[in-house]
Amino acid sequence: MRNQVENEQPPHTESPAQLEQYYRDMVFxxxxxxxxxxAYRQGKIGGYMHTYIGMEALAVGWLYSIRKGEDYxxxxxxxxxxxxxxxxxxxxxxxxxxxxxxxxxGGKGGSMHLFDPEKGFYGGWGIVGGxxxxxxxxxxxxxxxxxxxxxxxxxxxxxxxxxVLFETLNMASLWELPxxxxxxxxxxxxxxxxxxxxxxxxxxxxxxxxxxxxxxxDGMDALDMRENAQRIVDWVRENQKPYLVEVMCYRxxxxxxxxxxxxxxxxxxxxxxxxxxxxxxxxxxxxxxxxILNAERLEAIDAELIEQVEKIYEAADAQPFxxxxxxxxxxxxxxxxxxxx
Amino acid sequence: xxxxxxxxxxxxxASTLExxxxxxxxxxxxxxxxxxxxxxxxxxxxxxxxxxxxxTRGLFPKYGHRRVIxxxxxxxxxxxxxxxxxxxxxRPIVEFMTMSFSILALDQIINHTAKIHYMSxxxxxxxxxxxxxxxxxxxxSAQHSHSMEGWxxxxxxxxxxxxxxxxxxxxxxxxxxxxxxxxxxxxNPGLYAIKGTVPDDPNxxxxxxxxxxxxxxxxxxxxxxxxxxxxxxxxxxxxxKDGIDAEVVDVxxxxxLDTETIYASVRKTHRAIVVYEDWRSGGFxxxxxxxxxxxxxxHLDAPVGxxxxxNVPMPYARVLELECIPDENDVVAAVRKLG
Ligand SMILES: Cc1ncc(C[n+]2csc(CCOP(=O)(O)OP(=O)(O)O)c2C)c(N)n1
Ligand SMILES: [Mg+2]
Numbered sequence: 151m152r153n154q155v156e157n158e159q160p161p162h163t164e165s166p167a168q169l170e171q172y173y174r175d176m177v178f179x180x181x182x183x184x185x186x187x188x189a190y191r192q193g194k195i196g197g198y199m200h201t202y203i204g205m206e207a208l209a210v211g212w213l214y215s216i217r218k219g220e221d222y223x224x225x226x227x228x229x230x231x232x233x234x235x236x237x238x239x240x241x242x243x244x245x246x247x248x249x250x251x252x253x254x255x256g257g258k259g260g261s262m263h264l265f266d267p268e269k270g271f272y273g274g275w276g277i278v279g280g281x282x283x284x285x286x287x288x289x290x291x292x293x294x295x296x297x298x299x300x301x302x303x304x305x306x307x308x309x310x311x312x313x314v315l316f317e318t319l320n321m322a323s324l325w326e327l328p329x330x331x332x333x334x335x336x337x338x339x340x341x342x343x344x345x346x347x348x349x350x351x352x353x354x355x356x357x358x359x360x361x362x363x364x365x366x367x368d369g370m371d372a373l374d375m376r377e378n379a380q381r382i383v384d385w386v387r388e389n390q391k392p393y394l395v396e397v398m399c400y401r402x403x404x405x406x407x408x409x410x411x412x413x414x415x416x417x418x419x420x421x422x423x424x425x426x427x428x429x430x431x432x433x434x435x436x437x438x439x440x441x442i443l444n445a446e447r448l449e450a451i452d453a454e455l456i457e458q459v460e461k462i463y464e465a466a467d468a469q470p471f472x473x474x475x476x477x478x479x480x481x482x483x484x485x486x487x488x489x490x491x
Numbered sequence: 492x493x494x495x496x497x498x499x500x501x502x503x504x505a506s507t508l509e510x511x512x513x514x515x516x517x518x519x520x521x522x523x524x525x526x527x528x529x530x531x532x533x534x535x536x537x538x539x540x541x542x543x544x545x546x547t548r549g550l551f552p553k554y555g556h557r558r559v560i561x562x563x564x565x566x567x568x569x570x571x572x573x574x575x576x577x578x579x580x581x582r583p584i585v586e587f588m589t590m591s592f593s594i595l596a597l598d599q600i601i602n603h604t605a606k607i608h609y610m611s612x613x614x615x616x617x618x619x620x621x622x623x624x625x626x627x628x629x630x631x632s633a634q635h636s637h638s639m640e641g642w643x644x645x646x647x648x649x650x651x652x653x654x655x656x657x658x659x660x661x662x663x664x665x666x667x668x669x670x671x672x673x674x675x676x677x678x679n680p681g682l683y684a685i686k687g688t689v690p691d692d693p694n695x696x697x698x699x700x701x702x703x704x705x706x707x708x709x710x711x712x713x714x715x716x717x718x719x720x721x722x723x724x725x726x727x728x729x730x731x732k733d734g735i736d737a738e739v740v741d742v743x744x745x746x747x748l749d750t751e752t753i754y755a756s757v758r759k760t761h762r763a764i765v766v767y768e769d770w771r772s773g774g775f776x777x778x779x780x781x782x783x784x785x786x787x788x789x790h791l792d793a794p795v796g797x798x799x800x801x802n803v804p805m806p807y808a809r810v811l812e813l814e815c816i817p818d819e820n821d822v823v824a825a826v827r828k829l830g
Pocket of ligand 1: 200228276277278279305306307308309310334336338339340401405535564566588592595
């Protein structure tokens with residue numbers, strides 16, 4: 151068990167095509183998220199919206215390590231990247247953010263509540279820590295049925311303090327649930343730094359008292375992340391027991407699109423310093439160094455993906471808003487509550 | 492359509508200050524914290540980050556981390572710790588980032604905080620204030636838009652107040668901080684930016700259990716609290732165009748409830764509609780309506796009407812959200828229906 155990021159360099163044996171795909175996915179997420187920010191400022195997206203900018207390597211690493219559509223994935227409200235990488239229709243995701251009828255939830259959920267069970271994605275949750283036991287419940291179900299699925303249960307560093315995490319870890323270990331608790335440690339819980347919210351900032355240790363295999367790994371290098379994620383997913387699938395991983399990263403953006411007060415909890419210098427660790431830049435360097443893609447190609451891919459995101463946005467924006475008559479739909483499967491004011 | 496929020500100034504004091512609802516809460520806390528060293532604040536992002544709705548701006552630099560405490564995201568834990576501190580005689584103000592998150596602390600508040608005084612037969616007191624925004628803000632969808640006041644008002648042992656104006660926010664928070672009981676102080680997020688006058692008097696307070704007539708009228712009583720008082724005022728203006736003279740009753744305090752002022756209004760107008768943002772079924776407005784029905788039956792010319800939020804988990808899309816929240820047109824429609 152390790153208490154810091156000191157994992158030996160894995161061999162990185164992916165094919166050039168595979169590396170290019172990781173890169174494309176990360177850049178796609180980046181542009182998707184940036185477009186969301188623009189749309190939010192224009193009032194096209196409302197409510198609370200949280201982007202994954204700076205954390206792309208994490209989602210790519212983990213979601214390429216599972217059997218998509220079979221394994222289970224659940225996370226909190228910072229959920230766009232997870233859904234997109236699982237194969238959720240990006241137009242439907244964007245439409246959901248814009249509150250449109252064709253959104254993944256018909257406009258009823260918004261940014262925080264993307265769901266796509268066909269792709270193995272079970273949300274999309276807004277109450278910090280609330281989904282943690284639900285993820286263990288998904289793992290419970292697969293174990294109960296004798297399947298060899300794994301569940302990726304993503305949570306934030308801030309969520310790692312909620313009591314329900316500890317209750318869930320105990321049961322996950324007691325009942326040997328094949329659930330990977332992935333703490334996305336981006337160093338902030340909204341405007342509160344890790345040091346101010348966690349008595350022991352080594353969050354990976356939180357699995358230890360329950361006898362859960364636990365470790366801390368780096369989440370800024372896509373290839374390391376990918377390698378480590380695969381190792382852990384394979385172990386959990388094989389052993390059908392829980393695992394806890396603290397993945398170190400940094401939230402490049404504000405907490406959410408409505409966070410205009412970054413200066414209250416961190417300096418510009420700190421931000422710039424951390425942005426030097428940009429996972430996209432890091433992968434670019436690898437691609438160039440290995441002669442897989444040159445600068446020109448990288449630029450072309452970037453332009454292509456910007457264009458693609460624009461098209462997604464336009465397609466979503468062309469969709470109608472839900473009809474008010476839909477307001478009572480899907481509260482129950484088989485009835486509606488009393489209507490009217 | 493959401494109604495325009497307008498200023499309601501009911502102060503009769505000679506000297507007043509103009510401020511927002513948010514500033515009134517802020518001023519009230521500072522004045523009381525300066526007077527009483529046992530008052531301290533606890534909550535998520537309230538210190539260094541100045542609060543999500545910025546109600547606690549400036550308090551962290553002023554009082555430091557001993558009295559303005561940033562908590563981890565652990566609602567059950569810190570609500571319980573604050574309750575324990577109150578049992579020992581301190582006077583915590585617990586800010587919930589939103590009342591929706593206080594759901595995580597319901598076991599502490601309902602099973603513990605609310606029960607201490609009774610279970611100990613009065614031996615232990617628990618002077619604590621739980622405050623924060625409750626109700627729909629804008630497009631925060633199903634998990635972040637709960638109106639919690641009715642849930643709390645259901646529990647014997649808790650006082651629950653829901654001011655609608657800066658003056659009441661200021662004066663009722665003072666009363667809450669002097670109270671020896673647990674108080675749930677409900678702030679609708681749509682009110683933080685509204686302006687009004689507040690008496691220039693640090694000793695000013697607004698007692699609990701006193702409703703007030705915000706606009707007198709003779710034809711129908713529109714009974715509400717918090718932001719719905721503003722909706723009722725807007726409805727009264729619309730009704731006036733039709734020659735209907737509505738009286739607007741601002742309940743302000745759910746527990747204790749000033750039934751006398753409400754009943755006096757109903758005895759005068761002979762018609763009543765209770766308006767509340769919470770889900771229509773089982774919301775606190777249903778309690779008020781039932782009481783009017785029970786106690787004013789002989790004075791009523793029509794059944795007591797109710798306007799509440801649709802019985803729907805709050806949807807994200809703005810068109811759907813607006814459909815769920817009662818507005819002045821819904822109130823006017825209910826008045827018409829009453830005949
Ligand atoms: C129970 C609860 N309390 C408070 C909030 C408000 N809130 C939303 S996100 C957040 C910070 C969470 O930080 P973290 O778990 O580190 O996740 P991150 O946003 O960094 O991904 C807070 C306090 C909430 N949604 N739910
Ligand atoms: Mg975080």
